[in-house]
Amino acid sequence: MMELQKKTAFRNGFTRFAAIASLLFLLPAAGAESQQNVVSELSTQDEIQKFCTNIADAARDQRYLMQKQELEKLQADVNERISALQDRKAEYEDWLARRNHFLEQAKSNLVNIYKTMKADAAAPQLEKMHVEIAAAIIMQLPPRQSGLILSEMDAQKAAIVAGIMSQAIDKNTSKDPS
Secondary structure, three states: OHHHHHHHHHHHHHHHHHHHHHHHHHHHHHHHHHHHHHHHHHHHHHHHHHHHHHHHHHHHHHHHHHHHHHHHHHHHHHHHHHHHHHHHHHHHHHHHHHHHHHHHHHHHHHHHHHHHOOHHHHHHHHHHOOHHHHHHHHHHOOHHHHHHHHHHOOHHHHHHHHHHHHHHHOOOOOOOOO
16 A cells, blocks of 8 residues: 555656646746747837838938928929019000100190190180199290290189199109109
């Protein structure tokens, strides 16, 4: 019986030893697996950090390139608008020069017409004109004829015209009409 007890104790001991040995064998494997997961997570974090660091310059360069392209597009649009404005300015200046030339000719011809008219015929026509235009015409006539026309005009209208003429020759009056 003792032998049986020895055999049973041996089996129990062996079974315990086998269980402990298998636990010891599994523990380093479980520790290694968790350690491998930690290493894998750390290396993944490091790889992500390295990847982000490596592409940061390329991403920044791409952003700058896109901004540069947008600025170039805006500059081209501004240049196009400036060109259109310069064309319009040139057209306006040409029109203004032709208009001023026409006005000078008309003014000169108009003054010449009133120079040849008698004062009693010119006065009623100048009374009906805008006072500033009438004053401009009378100022360009010879002084003797201007005086005769003003004496033939209505006294109130002649006074307004004379007032405008005096302001035009006053050096203290601003040349800017605004």
